[in-house]
Amino acid sequence: MLKAKLLLGVCLYTIMVHAQKEQNNWYFGRYAALSFETGIAVPKFDNPQNSYGRTASISDPLTGNLLFYTNGQKVWNYKHQVMLNGDIPSASPTGDLVIVPVPESTSTYYLFFIGNIADLQYVIIDMSKNAGEGEVITTAQTISSNNLKQVTAIYHQYADAFWVITHEQNNNHFKAHYVDASGVTAQPIISKVGSKPTGGYGDMVGSNQGNKLVVTHYSSANSFAEVFDFDQVCGVVSNAFPLPKDPAWDYAYGIAFSPDDSKLYITYSLQQSTLVQYSGVNFGNNTYPVANAPDNFNILRLGPDGRIYLSTHNGGIPGERIDAILNPNVLGAGCNYQKTYLRLNKPGDVIRTAQFELPAFASGRRVKSPANDSVIIVKGICKGDTTLIRLSNNHTYDSLTWNFGDGSSPQTTLTPFQKHVYLDAKTYSFTLTIHRCGRTFVLRDSIAIRQAPPFSLGDDTTLCYGVSIRLTGPMGEQYLWSSGDSTQTIIVNQSGKYSLKVFNGTCHETDDVTINYYPPLFTALGDEFTICDKEKELVKLDAGEGFSTYKWTPTEDTTQWIIVGDLGEYFVVVKDYRGCDGSDGTTVKRRCPVTVYFPNSFSPNDDGINDVYMPVGVDVVSFKLNIYNRWGQLIFESNKLDHTWDGKLNGKPMPTGSYIYQAEYTGYANKKLKTLNVNGNITLIR
Secondary structure (H helix, E strand, O other): OEEEEEEEOOEEOOHHHHOOHHHOEEEEOEOEEEEOOOOOOEEEOOOOOEOOOOOEEEEOOOOOOEEEEEOOOEEEEOOOOEEEEEEOOOEOOOOOEEEEEOOOOOOEEEEEEEEOOOOEEEEEEEOOOHHHOOEEOOOOEEEEOOEEEEEEEEEOOOOOOEEEEEEEOOOOEEEEEEEEOOEEOOOOEEEEOOOOOOOOEOOEEEOOOOOEEEEEEEOOOOOEEEEEEEOOOOOOEEEEEEOOOOOOOOOEEEEEEOOOOOEEEEEEOOOOEEEEEEEOHHHOOEEEEEEEEOOOEEEEEEOOOOOEEEEEEEOOEEEEEEEEEOOOOOOHHHHOEEEEEEEOOOOOOOOOEOOOOOOOOOEOOOOOOOOOOOOEEEEOOEOOOEEEEEEOOOOOOOEEEEEOOOOOOOEEEOOOEEEEEOOOOOEEEEEEEEEEOOEEEEEEEEEEOEOOOOOOOOOOEEEOOOOOEEEEOOOOOEEEEOOOOOOOEEEEOOOEEEEEEEEEOOEEEEEEEEEEEOOOOOOOOOOEEEEOHHHOOOEEEEOOOOOOEEEEEOOOOOOOEEEEOOOEEEEEEEEOOOOOEEEEEEEEEEOOEOEEEOOOEEOOOOOOOOOOEOOEEEOOOEEEEEEEOOOOOEEEEEOOOOOOEOOEEOOEEOOOEEEEEEEEEEEEEOOEEEEEEEEEEEEEOO
């Protein structure tokens, strides 16, 4: 995994440089203000300024708390008081202005503006001064002259720096001044491209990515909008693309990019206003009129909540209504234009209006982290693997110098990628130096080379039959056994080859082991033995020869065979020379010959002597008896030897006389189970 910080030389980007909360508070127009602290635009009512022109405001990048705001001529602090030295008489009331943090500073800011005589000027504001209320610490410094009213700032792609961009009058010269920690470069990058505007109003806005620049020209003689490519590294403006427009669309003015830069919105406004969405290649493929109104559509600004806000006029008078595009990334009507999304006034208060404008901010997406921003793409971060480090296709260069941080020699190449093999699992300090436009920009990253822990499942082995073995891998993030298990440990009880792949991230180590089993030990005591204790028989139980040890239960004998004469269960455990166990068991049961005696008479007269008919038997397994009268009628039956006949049928005494019995019973004869049938006569005497 790459954990990266971008540096120019030895200068780190701080969190402040990348914060999104700089735009939390908008102060503009006639007493108007918006707050985005809750995540959506909410009107505020504490703005003391009454400005008919461009404004800018800035908030703390960490907390989102208001720092200061300005109309160019005055600078107000967060207490809504004019800051110390906050009067700037040279600023034009109608020219653009923009606030940008001073590179490598956490408390100072540049305020760039167009002066009264078309000069690009700036002052520096230090918020650490005057007990945190801020102070303008420089007089107005002039950078260049002969500028249109438009000015904007686009952050550098790599460095803690930015470009301040203006356009000269009466020619097609863009001027981009480079600003870094050492100050403002007096000599700008001049790009001769596009039209030659003669003056008038309009707007200049960079895309959110920073690779596009759009300029509008608000005049009856030459009203249009142009899209340009902008090189964030070199400051070059190129490739002019005039936006197509309907003849009825005049006086191009407001500009806003959708958050993903896929859509561009332009307002055409004088008396009949049109809000147009552009999309496609260089925004020239598709045009969609989002809204038309007799009121003026004025400036457009993308808010930190991802919505685009639009200031309006009502019948030629600046209005307190703010319209919005709620889903600006969506093509066509799905962008969800909302008229009167919010109002700047509150009942009974002073009139608050946007006065045409909304505050301007710097644009462009700077590299925060080469890995997280996909500037550097790394594949293969495992020890011993080939690591591929590549500069993404969106970043141009003249040449690249790679330093892998492991003591190997730096490599300067013209290709956007480099392969390298790291031999140890640790974190390396890696740098990629981009050579471009006569400057060098150093991307510093740490590359964590990983490995899964080396391990061994042990030697191949053969186990005794019936023994289970536990196979355990090392500590890792993921496990994959050849058995399909994904646990660190598995239990094996069958022969086979078992392999384990242990993962740490994408890195893995593999080992395998073969487990075999000896055949089971065979002892055959027999299922059971039978004896009749009357005959005093003995049984020999033999576990077989060839075993190292024997252990009998319950006799505790340790011999190959034993002689027993008692009934019960016997069990033997044997062990061979390999230490494998075997066991078997058997039962010694009683098996004596069966005998049954059938009486030939009984007298059920309740005298206590022979009152019931009951055969008597020994070692009977099963028994069945039926008794009939002389006419063959069944008068008694029994399935138990001890079930007696009391000489009655259905509760009534049977008469004296002769009766016939039939019996079937089973038992052992000569140790074999046999079935016997007998019949005879019974005399009932009363």
